Amino acid sequence: xxxxxxxxxxxxxxxxxxxxxxEHTSNWAVLVSTSRFWFNYRHLANVLSLYRxxxxxxIPDSQIILMLPDDMACNPRNxxxxxxxxxxxxxxxxxxxxxxxxxxxxxxxxxxxxRLLTDRLDEDVPRSKRLGSDAGSNVLVYMTGHGGDQFLKFxxxxxxxxxxxxxxxxxxWEKKRxxxxxxxxxxxxxxxxxxxxxxxxxxxxxxxxxxxxxxxHHADNDVGVAVIDRWTYYVLExxxxxxxxxxxxxxxxxxxxxxxxxxxxxQPGVRWDLFPGGEQEGRLRTVVDFFGNVQDVEIExxxxxxxxxxxxxxxxxxxxxxxxxxxxxxxAAIIGNSTSPSADAHSSTVHLKTKRAVGPTxxxxxxxxxxxxxxxxxxxxxxxxxxxxxxxxxxx
Amino acid sequence: MTDKFEDHESRHSSTxxxxxxxxxxxxSAQRVPPPETPEAIQTRFRVxxxxxxxxxxxxxxxxxxTTSIYRAHLPIQEMTEWSEGKICRPVFPLEIQIAAPALQxxxxxxxxxxxxxxxxxxxxxxxxxxxxxxxxxxxLSDNGASMLSGQNTGDGxxxxxxxxxxxxxxxxxxRSELHAETTQLDIFYPPSQVPVPxxxxxxxxxxxxxxxxxxxSEEKATIAYILSGGxxxxxxxxxxxxxxxxxxxxxxxxLSFSLFTPGAAPTSWDIEAAIQEYLAPLLFAFTPIxxxxxxxxxxxxxxxxxxxxPPLFDEVESAWTLKKEDLSAFINAAEWPxxxxxxxxxxxxxxxYVPDPSQSPMVVKENRASSWIIPQWGGVFLLNPPLExxxxxxxxxxxxxxxxxxxxxxxxTFSHQLLTLLxxxxxxxxxxxRLQSMIRVRAAALLLSASSTMGSLARLTESLPSIxxxxxxxxxxxxxxxxxxxxxxxxxxxxxxxALASARIAESEAERSFFEKSMVGQVYxxxxxxxxxxxxxxxxxxxxxxxxxxxEVKRLVAAWKARRLSKA
Numbered sequence: 012x013x014x015x016x017x018x019x020x021x022x023x024x025x026x027x028x029x030x031x032x033x034e035h036t037s038n039w040a041v042l043v044s045t046s047r048f049w050f051n052y053r054h055l056a057n058v059l060s061l062y063r064x065x066x067x068x069x070i071p072d073s074q075i076i077l078m079l080p081d082d083m084a085c086n087p088r089n090x091x092x093x094x095x096x097x098x099x100x101x102x103x104x105x106x107x108x109x110x111x112x113x114x115x116x117x118x119x120x121x122x123x124x125x126r127l128l129t130d131r132l133d134e135d136v137p138r139s140k141r142l143g144s145d146a147g148s149n150v151l152v153y154m155t156g157h158g159g160d161q162f163l164k165f166x167x168x169x170x171x172x173x174x175x176x177x178x179x180x181x182x183x184w185e186k187k188r189x190x191x192x193x194x195x196x197x198x199x200x201x202x203x204x205x206x207x208x209x210x211x212x213x214x215x216x217x218x219x220x221x222x223x224x225x226x227x228h229h230a231d232n233d234v235g236v237a238v239i240d241r242w243t244y245y246v247l248e249x250x251x252x253x254x255x256x257x258x259x260x261x262x263x264x265x266x267x268x269x270x271x272x273x274x275x276x277x278q279p280g281v282r283w284d285l286f287p288g289g290e291q292e293g294r295l296r297t298v299v300d301f302f303g304n305v306q307d308v309e310i311e312x313x314x315x316x317x318x319x320x321x322x323x324x325x326x327x328x329x330x331x332x333x334x335x336x337x338x339x340x341x342x343a344a345i346i347g348n349s350t351s352p353s354a355d356a357h358s359s360t361v362h363l364k365t366k367r368a369v370g371p372t373x374x375x376x377x378x379x380x381x382x383x384x385x386x387x388x389x390x391x392x393x394x395x396x397x398x399x400x401x402x403x404x405x406x407x
Numbered sequence: 408m409t410d411k412f413e414d415h416e417s418r419h420s421s422t423x424x425x426x427x428x429x430x431x432x433x434x435s436a437q438r439v440p441p442p443e444t445p446e447a448i449q450t451r452f453r454v455x456x457x458x459x460x461x462x463x464x465x466x467x468x469x470x471x472x473t474t475s476i477y478r479a480h481l482p483i484q485e486m487t488e489w490s491e492g493k494i495c496r497p498v499f500p501l502e503i504q505i506a507a508p509a510l511q512x513x514x515x516x517x518x519x520x521x522x523x524x525x526x527x528x529x530x531x532x533x534x535x536x537x538x539x540x541x542x543x544x545x546x547l548s549d550n551g552a553s554m555l556s557g558q559n560t561g562d563g564x565x566x567x568x569x570x571x572x573x574x575x576x577x578x579x580x581x582r583s584e585l586h587a588e589t590t591q592l593d594i595f596y597p598p599s600q601v602p603v604p605x606x607x608x609x610x611x612x613x614x615x616x617x618x619x620x621x622x623x624s625e626e627k628a629t630i631a632y633i634l635s636g637g638x639x640x641x642x643x644x645x646x647x648x649x650x651x652x653x654x655x656x657x658x659x660x661x662l663s664f665s666l667f668t669p670g671a672a673p674t675s676w677d678i679e680a681a682i683q684e685y686l687a688p689l690l691f692a693f694t695p696i697x698x699x700x701x702x703x704x705x706x707x708x709x710x711x712x713x714x715x716x717p718p719l720f721d722e723v724e725s726a727w728t729l730k731k732e733d734l735s736a737f738i739n740a741a742e743w744p745x746x747x748x749x750x751x752x753x754x755x756x757x758x759x760y761v762p763d764p765s766q767s768p769m770v771v772k773e774n775r776a777s778s779w780i781i782p783q784w785g786g787v788f789l790l791n792p793p794l795e796x797x798x799x800x801x802x803x804x805x806x807x808x809x810x811x812x813x814x815x816x817x818x819x820t821f822s823h824q825l826l827t828l829l830x831x832x833x834x835x836x837x838x839x840x841r842l843q844s845m846i847r848v849r850a851a852a853l854l855l856s857a858s859s860t861m862g863s864l865a866r867l868t869e870s871l872p873s874i875x876x877x878x879x880x881x882x883x884x885x886x887x888x889x890x891x892x893x894x895x896x897x898x899x900x901x902x903x904x905x906a907l908a909s910a911r912i913a914e915s916e917a918e919r920s921f922f923e924k925s926m927v928g929q930v931y932x933x934x935x936x937x938x939x940x941x942x943x944x945x946x947x948x949x950x951x952x953x954x955x956x957x958x959e960v961k962r963l964v965a966a967w968k969a970r971r972l973s974k975a
Contacts, residue, residue, distance in 0.1 A: 036651050036783055071740035109742065122927065131922050134751065143753070145655050178871060185863040186921060257735075308734045309652065310771055310779045311820070324823035327838040328689060335688035 035190045036147030038304045040065045043078040045156030045165045052236045055083045056097040057155045057243040059105035069257045069304035072111040080119040097239045099231040121171045128179040146187035151301045158198035177207035184210035193301040197243045199224045202280035213285045218242035219277035226276050241275050257303045264294030455955050479881035483865045490862020495895035499535040504542035507572040525616035535627045574598045581614045590839050625834045626844040652782040653830030659698045659752035667709040668761040676809040678703045685818035712739040728772035756785030757821045778820045786824030788817045846907050853910035860917040883920035887913045
């Protein structure tokens with residue numbers, strides 16, 4: 012009997028661990044295009060299509076970091092101003108009227124990308140530009156651009172190496188900034204970018220092997236350039252036609268099985284070994300675990316009376332307020348007859364500061380006079396040297 | 408680029424010089440150049456020596472200084488030990504005062520002793536234990552003021568709870584009564600059960616012990632769960648559910664109250680008065696734990712997202728109903744201006760939704776609830792104000808202004824949601840006790856999280872040798888470690904308010920040290936890259952210098968040999 016109960020306990024513990032492990036509490040997406048200029052229209056279209064998909068599946072803008080190094084919609088060469096399309100049929104305007112670009116133009120740099128992942132940002136960087144993920148977050152990282160063997164070019168000016176990316180993810184893992192991470196990359200020789208990853212709980216997939224190019228899917232003759240890359244096109248086709256709702260049960264295995272070599276024209280790769288349980292376990296993760304958002308709400312039952320329920324809490328809060336009110340009255344009585352100081356004291360104890368108009372402030376607190384003095388003496392010394400030099404030179 | 412360019416230039420000039428030399432040589436077929444004067448040799452030696460002196464004493468140190476990565480010394484060993492929990496075993500001794508005004512001194516002392524025994528027998532989790540103490544009668548009266556904040560002004564341990572043992576006629580068994588607004592538990596016992604000093608295990612003591620144990624069971628389970636890293640402990644599932652629902656700890660939370668309505672009314676609400684009245688007391692009670700900032704907004708013509716299923720009219724309830732599974736799509740995240748990017752703290756959103764008159768009243772289908780919590784995000788409340796008939800046509804509209812009283816249910820609910828989202832334990836049913844319990848839980852969680860950050864930083868510095876570590880990080884680490892040990896000793900002595908205060912400093916310093924801005928190892932150079940960087944620069948400069956040095960050394964050696972030969 013004892014043995015049996017022990018066994019039951021062990022099983023329940025195991026089950027609990029299993030369920031606890033699979034759960035995540037929030038979803039984040041980092042979508043990065045790394046190339047500029049009109050002829051790279053398709054890279055921005057790739058990212059915007061994916062942006063549209065994750066938004067459709069429920070990740071709010073505040074949890075999507077979108078990095079666009081160029082503005083194709085307002086490019087003078089764009090025959091359809093204000094729009095970006097990823098298909099020649101031009102059915103869906105990806106730019107739409109609701110798009111939140113977090114990093115744009117020359118803000119898209121290797122440094123900013125790594126700072127974003129590791130959250131080594133200035134204190135005054137707004138939250139919309141930060142990756143606020145924690146130990147319970149599933150993070151989707153999608154990158155596209157021009158790359159090569161173990162590097163991806165940013166803006167034609169710099170490149171991120173596979174080592175740097177691996178270290179960034181390593182630091183994220185150290186600081187518990189993700190629960191599970193899906194890394195997707197569409198570039199030439201894409202699979203070389205995730206060869207150096209070492210932190211656990213990462214599934215990585217790329218569009219092409221070493222020494223293989225990734226190709227664009229098709230061009231729109233009116234736009235004048237290719238509008239989407241092949242691998243992204245077929246990933247999106249899967250997401251748009253099969254993952255129709257946020258409750259979809261399709262798995263990552265289904266997504267990766269949908270890769271068709273004859274259509275993609277390169278060999279897509281998947282890396283499972285960092286994932287606990289390897290391929291077997293990783294294939295079971297649903298697509299919306301990464302592309303969708305956690306959707307659960309807790310309705311408060313107005314009639315329940317168990318501890319911590321709404322009713323119980325309301326009574327306690329009401330008592331607290333009552334107590335506060337009486338104390339306030341007593342306090343006012345102690346302070347004296349004048350009402351204005353008591354009102355002041357009240358607001359200061361509550362820490363509800365009303366907003367004050369902010370005037371201009373000095374940016375630095377060092378004295379400008381000291382600097383001026385130093386400058387003046389330097390100029391004086393130089394003049395003295397010059398004068399002395401001319402006098403001595405003349406006498407020589 | 409510029410290097411390369413200059414490089415090119417210098418090579419050009421040197422080749423042109425050479426061609427001039429060649430021309431000279433051709434001329435010298437007839438004329439032998441005059442032998443070098445000793446002064447010229449001397450000058451050349453000085454020139455080469457000067458060049459090399461500059462290289463060795465100026466160039467090399469500058470290169471070394473500018474390319475080396477500054478890595479401040481960190482106490483790696485100590486940091487790792489903190490993260491492994493070797494230095495501090497957090498303990499939570501709660502001091503409970505027992506006052507028994509009706510009993511004799513010896514009787515009450517005996518009561519305390521036997522109850523303590525009974526408690527120790529019941530307790531299974533050694534880190535969290537209750538220490539009973541006999542209260543002086545004078546202590547009791549002035550305790551009320553410090554109850555709410557859970558902080559003690561003195562140096563001694565915080566008093567977690569005061570138990571008053573009172574006799575009451577007409578009782579057969581003891582009963583207890585928890586004062587909801589203070590930290591006081593009254594135990595009433597029948598006068599016949601006065602513990603006699605001879606009995607070793609009186610019924611009253613056992614009763615008090617069981618009551619206390621019950622009061623602190625949830626807190627105990629939560630702390631056990633946190634200290635074990637979320638894997639074990641009783642009630643692990645319900646605790647993990649509650650912790651998942653609540654926000655991650657932050658020093659400052661940003662509260663955002665939004666009024667959304669699909670129509671043109673209401674256009675205003677008595678928000679300042681409502682917050683002052685209904686929310687401020689709660690926020691004040693939370694001051695030892697976190698700070699709060701508040702902002703509010705009113706949005707009219709806020710429609711549902713086109714993907715969200717619309718509410719359906721329920722004939723039986725005569726109300727518009729939302730299905731439970733559709734509630735997650737209720738918030739139109741794409742169009743409603745939520746999540747203001749203000750400040751550093753995470754935002755808690757509270758949405759007050761006033762439905763359109765044509766869809767009023769609106770409730771949740773399953774249980775007619777009008778509010779729900781979205782874990783780690785905020786709460787929603789559906790407010791159905793009484794409609795007003797304004798014009799002659801009889802169309803009914805929402806009131807243009809929501810008064811403070813009509814906001815009362817909404818803000819009471821928001822207060823409750825705030826409690827839930829901040830992870831306040833559900834028991835016991837006294838708010839001051841729950842807040843005190845939360846102080847201990849938060850202190851434990853912060854202690855652990857700051858320690859583990861220290862461990863992460865230690866591993867990071869060892870695994871990434873190319874990352875710079877500025878002196879500020881070392882300072883932050885030192886501060887974190889000292890605050891951590893302060894937290895630990897405060898905990899050991901039962902001063903939980905002080906422990907939380909230092910744990911908060913430790914946590915923020917630990918975060919600051921890990922997220923130091925300049926610690927970005929962004930460029931990994933493989934060795935072939937280094938060759939590619941240095942060779943074009945150093946090659947053209949280095950070759951003449953080294954050749955010149957070699958020639959000069961050869962000449963010196965030859966001269967020295969010649970001198971020795973001539974001497975011999």
